[in-house]
Amino acid sequence: MLYDLGRADLRIKWLVTCLLATLGISYVFGALMVSLYAGFTPERVAATYAGHAMSMPMPPETTMVKEHPMSMLEFAKPEVHEVDTDLLIQDTHVHVPMYGLIAAALALVVAGLSLSQRWALGIITLLFSAPWLDFAGMWLTKFVSARFAAVTLIGGWAMGLGYLAVTALAIHQMWFRSRGVNR
Numbered sequence: 001m002l003y004d005l006g007r008a009d010l011r012i013k014w015l016v017t018c019l020l021a022t023l024g025i026s027y028v029f030g031a032l033m034v035s036l037y038a039g040f041t042p043e044r045v046a047a048t049y050a051g052h053a054m055s056m057p058m059p060p061e062t063t064m065v066k067e068h069p070m071s072m073l074e075f076a077k078p079e080v081h082e083v084d085t086d087l088l089i090q091d092t093h094v095h096v097p098m099y100g101l102i103a104a105a106l107a108l109v110v111a112g113l114s115l116s117q118r119w120a121l122g123i124i125t126l127l128f129s130a131p132w133l134d135f136a137g138m139w140l141t142k143f144v145s146a147r148f149a150a151v152t153l154i155g156g157w158a159m160g161l162g163y164l165a166v167t168a169l170a171i172h173q174m175w176f177r178s179r180g181v182n183r
Contacts, residue, residue: 005112006173013174016109020167023102027163034156037081044080045153046146049138051082088142092135099131099159106166113169123165130158 005016034040038048083091107124115123134155140148 003112004114005109005170006114006177008112008174016112016170016174019105020109020170023105023163024167027160031160038083038152040153042147042149042153045137045149046141047080047082049083049088049141049149049152050146051080083138083142085142088138092139096131096135099134100128103127103131103162106163109166109170113166113173115169123162126158126162127166130155130162133158 005013008016038045103124106127110120110123110127113120132155133151135152137148137150137152137155140151
């Protein structure tokens with residue numbers, strides 16, 4: 001083992017705890033953003049990424065106003081947020097490197113945990129492969145088939161699962177496991 005977070009100096013334990021808390025806050029707000037713009041169902045994700053929105057929609061040459069009654073259910077329908085290719089390129093450019101840095105930071109925490117090599121390698125693989133699945137699903141949904149929306153959801157849920165697993169293991173080993181060492 002490279003180092004042992006369970007036996008680490010109090011300052012290191014506090015640093016890791018603050019890092020995990022900060023990442024947790026970002027994951028919560030990330031999930032809120034996903035719920036607002038893409039949703040958590042394959043249908044909503046497919047509508048978001050498989051739609052064919054133009055980058056700059058042109059205004060109509062003429063406008064016609066038509067009044068018609070609407071039910072309350074029609075008002076409650078969620079607005080579909082369509083991601084065009086330009087936005088998908090931008091999101092990939094911004095998010096993938098950040099997800100890589102987050103995965104690396106969490107992997108460094110994993111390296112300090114009392115885990116078998118197999119479990120540590122499995123968790124590290126999950127931490128990096130989850131965002132790859134997330135973005136691969138977006139691109140495949142956009143350009144291959146709406147069925148790949150499920151890949152995006154699997155990647156997103158796997159990112160959350162990886163974070164929760166690392167956080168639970170780290171907090172338990174750093175703060176609740178008795179090793180006869182000064183905390």
